[in-house]
Amino acid sequence: xxxxxxxxxxxxxxxxxxxxxxxxxxxxxxxxxxxxxxxxxxxxxxxxxxxxxxxxxxxxxxxxxxxxxxxxxxxxxxxxxxxxxxxxxxxxxxxxxxxxxxxxxxxxxxxxxxxxxxxxxxxxxxxxxxxxxxxxxxxxxxxxxxxxxxxxxxxxxxxxxxxxxxxxxxxxxxxxxxxxxxxxxxxxxxxxxxxxxxxxxxxxxxxxx
Amino acid sequence: xxxxxxxxxxxxxxxxxxxxxxxxxxxxxxxxxxxxxxxxxxxxxxxxxxxxxxxxxxxxxxxxxxxxxxxxxxxxxxxxxxxxxxxxxxxxxxxxxxxxxxxxxxxxxxxxxxxxxxxxxxxxxxxxxxxxxxxxxxxxxxxxxxxxxxxxxxxxxxxxxxxxxxxxxxxxxxxxxxxxxxxxxxxxxxxxxxxxxxxxxxxxxxxxx
Numbered sequence: 001x002x003x004x005x006x007x008x009x010x011x012x013x014x015x016x017x018x019x020x021x022x023x024x025x026x027x028x029x030x031x032x033x034x035x036x037x038x039x040x041x042x043x044x045x046x047x048x049x050x051x052x053x054x055x056x057x058x059x060x061x062x063x064x065x066x067x068x069x070x071x072x073x074x075x076x077x078x079x080x081x082x083x084x085x086x087x088x089x090x091x092x093x094x095x096x097x098x099x100x101x102x103x104x105x106x107x108x109x110x111x112x113x114x115x116x117x118x119x120x121x122x123x124x125x126x127x128x129x130x131x132x133x134x135x136x137x138x139x140x141x142x143x144x145x146x147x148x149x150x151x152x153x154x155x156x157x158x159x160x161x162x163x164x165x166x167x168x169x170x171x172x173x174x175x176x177x178x179x180x181x182x183x184x185x186x187x188x189x190x191x192x193x194x195x196x197x198x199x200x201x202x203x204x205x206x207x208x209x
Numbered sequence: 210x211x212x213x214x215x216x217x218x219x220x221x222x223x224x225x226x227x228x229x230x231x232x233x234x235x236x237x238x239x240x241x242x243x244x245x246x247x248x249x250x251x252x253x254x255x256x257x258x259x260x261x262x263x264x265x266x267x268x269x270x271x272x273x274x275x276x277x278x279x280x281x282x283x284x285x286x287x288x289x290x291x292x293x294x295x296x297x298x299x300x301x302x303x304x305x306x307x308x309x310x311x312x313x314x315x316x317x318x319x320x321x322x323x324x325x326x327x328x329x330x331x332x333x334x335x336x337x338x339x340x341x342x343x344x345x346x347x348x349x350x351x352x353x354x355x356x357x358x359x360x361x362x363x364x365x366x367x368x369x370x371x372x373x374x375x376x377x378x379x380x381x382x383x384x385x386x387x388x389x390x391x392x393x394x395x396x397x398x399x400x401x402x403x404x405x406x407x408x409x410x411x412x413x414x415x416x417x418x
Binding site for chain 1: 214275
């Protein structure tokens with residue numbers, strides 16, 4: 001598992017000329033960092049004097065942010081595997097007409113898988129942006145900037161994951177499929193951009209208020 | 210060093226109720242991920258057929274992106290130390306008027322240090338956004354989305370670092386100092402937002418073009 005590498009080893013692997021880990025992995029890890037920060041805000045709020053009224057809600061947030069934080073490193077792994085499967089299909093023989101057709105069919109199928117993993121990463125990141133909002137509004141005010149960083153990194157990771165969806169969609173010939181994916185992408189982005197702005201407003205109000 | 214933890218251990222530490230590592234660390238690591246992705250694009254371009262004309266430029270980019278990638282984990286460390294020094298001053302005795310004054314003077318000095326480290330992180334992230342632009346425009350087109358992810362994560366990390374500058378500025382009483390810092394923050398953000406948009410334009414043109 002990539003998440004068992006040290007941070008420095010992972011950065012080395014990312015910077016290297018190997019195509020994986022790459023941008024999709026960066027998106028997944030960025031989302032995991034963001035989810036961890038939302039968890040931190042919850043952990044700094046639960047049991048703290050003055051925050052008794054929101055404790056139940058913070059416990060609910062924490063369960064979800066922790067689940068996403070633990071899922072994203074697995075999606076990072078799934079993303080590198082989906083890429084490897086596309087490359088495997090890409091290298092299939094194409095001497096005869098039959099081989100060409102088999103290769104193309106495999107490519108199309110695996111490109112869809114390779115688009116769906118980063119879409120799943122994007123969906124989890126969107127959820128982290130949404131969790132950052134109650135964390136910023138109701139969480140420990142000394143940690144409000146951490147909720148803000150969570151929203152910023154989660155939104156950028158979402159957009160990053162979607163670039164990886166897009167790059168796969170560009171080679172997929174099933175127009176109805178591509179259109180359906182694009183619609184999901186647009187609604188994810190719109191919602192996340194709006195929510196991030198709300199988080200930042202809450203953060204600035206608390207910092208400067 | 211935090212960067213010697215495994216990715217999972219670092220995420221555990223970030224999510225915990227300990228205030229460090231926190232948002233500043235997330236910003237530094239996000240910036241390091243972004244720098245590594247710019248390095249990856251350079252590494253996937255240097256020596257590749259068809260990219261001979263930009264090889265020299267890519268080598269220059271790589272030297273800089275690698276330097277920043279290696280500096281950011283050190284700034285992460287410096288950020289946690291600066292925070293610890295503020296907390297140390299915060300806990301100084303304040304029984305007598307003299308003690309109160311000594312404590313306040315120490316606080317003010319250390320808050321400035323604690324604002325300057327994330328500003329340095331933000332400056333490095335701004336540089337990564339700038340490096341992502343030639344990487345996206347001239348680098349290996351198969352890796353263009355990686356340059357895009359680099360710009361997205363670097364810009365979000367810059368904004369994240371600035372939240373950590375802001376939270377310290379809110380307690381600093383030297384108005385001229387605060388004003389000077391705010392001006393540097395504004396120009397960093399404006400430049401980075403503009404450059405990120407240019408990177409994304411180049412990325413979408415290459416993906417869909």
